[in-house]
Amino acid sequence: MNAIEIRKLTKNFGSKQALKGLDMTVPMGAIYGFIGENGSGKSTTEKIVCGLIHPSGGQIKLFGRDHTDADVRARVGVLIESPGCFPNLTVWNNMMIQAANLNIKNAEKEVQKALKMVRMEGAAGNKYKNCSLGMKQRIGIAMALLGDPILLVLDEPLNGLDADGMRIMREVLTDIIKDGKHTVVVSSHLLGELQKIATHYGIIRHGKMLCEMTADELDSSCRTYTALRAKDMNRAKSSLSLRYSRVEEDEAGYIRVYDAREPEEIVTYLYQNGVLVNEIKTDKISLEEYYIDLMNAREVR
């Protein structure tokens, strides 16, 4: 059973086609990292899933039912763009209003629990408009968690969060999928953070799904590289460039050799060319680098 199954989804805004036959499958119990450039159609897809905008065509199923089914939609938590709170009401009242919307029985207890999860119980009496960006984001997450949603749709939930906020967010999301009944769709530009929690990925571009994969598949798709530091970095780089097709210097000041087989081979080769290697390691490219590579490859095509 998939939490979300989208087939041939299209959405036109006037003459602009935002989604061009998008297919997407989110398995139940996954944290699905939804990645794409600005304007690629992530938010549009999420809004359609949540019933906030109407698709021009295609089919959307949530837990095997049509996405307009009221019973399924009652179990969806959402944080899209910004938390939907009334600025002049207190955090507590905003949360209680959402609890009433969800028809939660022990509303006060549930609200307290949700605020505690995001470490915002101390801000319950503050007016929402007086909260900082990071606090608002946490409140939005707490609001999305109310009513035990089986599907959480979070659009850029990490925006404005400090290091502690991001850690809490990671803990909360990884915690709620443990029972296998909860599913989370997260879109974010902070790919490093996303890589720490996502179990599945979907990469969207120009309204079409480029690829979908599990975290393990991504791991095996991410190319390995050998990173090294040498006494004479310029000479090392020019020597390596003569032998290997892709040699780059990264932000940390390492020379990366992408198609090397063994580090020993590189060390020996450089030694033969009069370059002494100080430090050498092998690693895999990150999600961010994989994504940039993928985008660049599509650009070239």
Add this chain to the structure above:
Amino acid sequence: MEMTNKIKFKHQTFCERLKSMLKVDFRRMFTSSLFYIMAGVCLVVPILIVVMTTMMDGTVSVDPNTGAETVIEAFDNVWQTIGSVSGEGSAMSMDLTGMCNINLVYFFAAVFICIFISDDFRSGYAKNLFTVRANKGDYVASKTIVGFIGGAFMLIAFFLGSMLGGAISGLPFDTPAGTSGIVMCMISKIFLLAVFVSIYVLASVIGKQKLWQSLVGSLMIGMLFFMMIPMLIPLDAGMMNVLLSLVGGALFAFGLGSASNHILKKTSLV
């Protein structure tokens, strides 16, 4: 309860959904300042109108260009702020007593409902609301009921304000309409609110976050019906006026409510 791969989806009836939606709207209404400000305005405006017109009674103002004289006339009795007895000229007139009376509340209600609904969309709360509410009918029904009750509070506040204003300025409380006529008149006016509320709800769901669009639309359409209130509900109203208002209100609420529901279903909500 239905099982889908071990996930239980609880089916909620329309009544359950409406109950929870009403909880949301009543909580919002009673925790935000908007309702209290509007009710306060409805209480203070009649006091100001009655006291100031009484103080200025008989004052003559002369137009410097034409030399035309205008004499300011105060209310003859307190009940003129509520309505005019049928057959009296002022029931149809657009002078001070015809305009500055309880019917102003129908306009104040437009402001209240338009702000109340557009706040859902402006704050982004509509995203939370409509994600978990696939049936838009709950929203329209709840807004109509809450708008109606909020408007009724405002009508009562205006009524009380008129009494206070009359007592302060020493206006007589005698009327040929009788107590039952006044009670029927107030009940009819409250029922007639449903007509206006459904118009305002429709204009607001069309305008969504565009408050000015909702307000202008509401006031323009409301103005057409506003002219008919003095004719439909005189101060000496009877059971027929009550029934007409009730049926009219119910028909408008149902008809325009369906239209509002259709618009919410067919348009983007963010």
